[in-house]
Amino acid sequence: MPIEARPTYRQRLEPNGYQASGDRTMASSAESTFPTLPRLLVNISPPEIAKRRSAAWSGFRGETVQIMQHTPFEYGFRAPWHLLIAAEVAERYDGESFVEGLPRSTLRDFTHKLTFVPAGHDFRGWQRPRALTHTTYFYIDPHGPLADSALRFEEIEFKPRLFFYDRDLWQTALKLKSVIENADTVHRQYAEALGIVLTHELVRINGDTGLHEPASRGGLAAWQQKRVAAYVEEHVADDIPLATLAELAQLSPYHFSRSFKRSFGLPPHRYHATRRIERAKQLLAIRERSVTAIALEVGFSDTSTFTSAFHRLTGETPSYYRRRLD
Template sequence: MYAALANPVLKESEGALAGMARILDRPPVTMSDGLRGDTLLTGRWQHGPVHDTLAALPTHVIVAHHGGDGDMALRASGGINIRARSRVGTMVIIPRGQDGRWDIAGQSDVSHVYLTHNRLASTVEELTNGRDFDLLHRVAFEDPTVVNLVTMLSNEAASGERSSRLFVEQAIDLLCTQLVRGHSTFGALADPAARRGGLADWQVKRVVTYMRSRMEEEIGLDELAALVHLSRFHFCTAFKKATGRNPHETLTMMRIARAKEMLADPDMPVTEIGLCVGYQTPSSFAASFRKTVGMSPSEFRRRL
C-alpha cells in the first residue's frame, strides 16, 4: 500500500526530499513507494514562510499551490531573478541541479511531486528523439494542466488505495509530457516562434503578465529576460520579433492604457495616476503620455 518511505538507502528522490526539508519548518511527508523511476508524491500539506537558500537537488520538484496567497521570489545562479505572487492554481518548478535563494511570504498549502530526470526523459523519449533537455524554473506560474495533474496525484497518494497505482503511473506519464512540452529547454526550441528567433507563446504571455502585474514598479530588462531564461540582448531581439515592439514600448503602452482608464475618475490627481502606473515624477509621466497620446494627461481628461 501507499505509505511513507523508510528505505535506508538514500535514493535520488529521497535526497531531494531531505534537501527540501532543510529549508522548511515542516518537512514534506511522502505518501507513495515503489513508483516507477523512484517518483515520490506528497499529499496536500502546509508549511510556513521560507527565507533560505535551497541547495541543488538531484531531482526535479513540481509544486501545486492550493492556498495561501503571498509574494514569492527566487534568486538563482545564471542571473535568474523571478518575483511573483502565488495564488491558488499556480505551480512552481524547481529543476534538478540548480540552487537558489527562495523568499516565500506567509503560509503555503501545497502538494509536491519529486521526479527523477531518468523517469522524465524515458517517458518522453519518443517526443524528444532522445535529445537532452532540462526543465525551466517556474515561480507561481499558471498552467492548469500541471496543477490539476499534481492535485490528482496528491489525492490518489493520500487515498492509500493499492488499486490507484495504475492511475498514478499513467498520470505521472501525462505530467512528464506536459512538463517537457511547456516547461523545458526542448519545449522552447520546439515552438515554431522560437525556431524563427522569436519568443514562444508561453514566453510572451509570461513576460506580459509579469509587466501587467508589476506596472507600478521599476522593471529592468535583466529581470524580464530572466523570466524566459535568455540573455538581455537575445531577449530584446526575440521579444520584438514575436510582438512587433520592444519590451520598453510594450510596457509604456500598458502604462498609458491604464492611465487613460484612471483619468476617467475626476477625483484622482494626475500625479497619483502617474505613480500608480510606474512613473516616478509628474514630468516623466506627462512626457511619456504626450509622446504616446499626442496631448497631456490633463488635456486628455478634459476631453473625456
C-alpha cells in the first residue's frame, strides 16, 4: 500500500460516498474494502496484520485488536450497534480518521483516547503507524437486554465523539478489556455487570442525565431473594446470565445488581461462585469422586480452573480440603 496513494484515499473519505474526484478505480477499491452494508466488527485491511481476540455476552461484544506490522492499513465500520473504541497505543506518522457527523481528524498521537460511534454512523480511516496500534472495540446493541430500562437506552440519540478522554469510562473500558483477555476464567455475570456500567457511562457522557432513575434504597423483597437463590442452587453448574436472574426478580439488570448486593452482601457473580464452591465442598466429602469429576460437575471446564477458584475463596486447594476432612 504505497504511501504516495494516500492523498487519493483522503478523497475517498467523503461522507456522501466513495467517489474520489472521478477516479473510478479508487472508488471501486474503497467500496470493496468498506461496503455500505452493516458489519458486525470493524473491518481492517489488510486483515492479516491484525491479531484479534473477542468475547460476547448478551447484547454486547468486546474485541481487542493489535496491529502486528508497521504497515499502512485502513479501517471501516457501520452497523446498527454502537461502537466504543479505547486506544491504548495509537501513534501514526500520517493518517486520517472520520466519524460521520464530525470533522475529519489527522491527530498523530491518540494514545489513551476514546471514540464513540453511534449506531448507524459511518466510521473509517487510514494510518501509517508509528507504533504498533493496540485498541479495544466494544460493540453495544441499543436494544440489548443489559441496558437498564429506566435509561430508555434505545431511545437516546447519542452524539458521535472522536478522540476524547473520560476517566470513569476509560477505567470501565480497561476492566472490560481484561475480561476479554481472560474470558475463560472470568465469571460471565461480572462481564455483564461491567457492560451495564458501560451503558450508564455512555448515557452520562452524552449529557442525558435526566433519564436516570433514582437508585433504590432497599434490597430485594423476600420472594425475590427466595426465587433467585433457588434458581442459582438448581443451576449452580451452569453459566447463568445476569439478565436471567434480573428477569426472575422482575427488575432491570442494573437495579437487580444493586438490590442483590444489598440483600446478599455480594454481587450476583460472586454469590454464584461461592455457591459453586460450597457445592464442591459437599462433593469432596464423597471419597469415591475424583477432584476432576467434581470440577466438571460444579461447572468448571478443567481441574486447574477449579483449583484456582477453590483456593481463591477458601485459601486452600480441593485436595488439601479433602485431607482435612479425615
